[in-house]
Amino acid sequence: MAMTIPCVGAPPLMPRDLPLGNSSLQINFDSAYHLVDLYYPYVGQNNQAMGHPFRVGIWIVGEFAWVDARVPGAMPKMES
Numbered sequence: 001m002a003m004t005i006p007c008v009g010a011p012p013l014m015p016r017d018l019p020l021g022n023s024s025l026q027i028n029f030d031s032a033y034h035l036v037d038l039y040y041p042y043v044g045q046n047n048q049a050m051g052h053p054f055r056v057g058i059w060i061v062g063e064f065a066w067v068d069a070r071v072p073g074a075m076p077k078m079e080s
Contacts, residue, residue, distance in 0.1 A: 016028035016029065016030065016036065016037065017029060017030055017031045018033070021039070021043060023043065024040065024041050024042070024043065025038075025039065025040050025041075025043070026038075026039040026040075026043045026044075027039075029056075030053065032053075032068055033056060033067045033068060034053035034054060034055060034056070034068075035049060035053070035054040035055075035056055036049060036051055036052070036053050036054075037049055037051065055067070055068065
């Protein structure tokens with residue numbers, strides 16, 4: 001069984017709960033919907049976020065809200 005050893009100083013290996021991407025861009029979010037990985041222009045290389053969490057916000061019809069799974073009501077309610 002092969003074992004990988006992370007580089008010295010690298011962030012700990014953590015599962016990413018929501019990966020989104022195509023052939024030249026990949027964005028990974030953690031369980032709180034913070035952007036933690038941004039690979040561009042090559043997926044798997046050049047992590048622009050370097051594992052540091054970034055908050056994501058949404059602007060809808062003049063109202064802004066942070067996307068955060070830990071805060072109840074942080075997501076804007078959408079009418080159907």
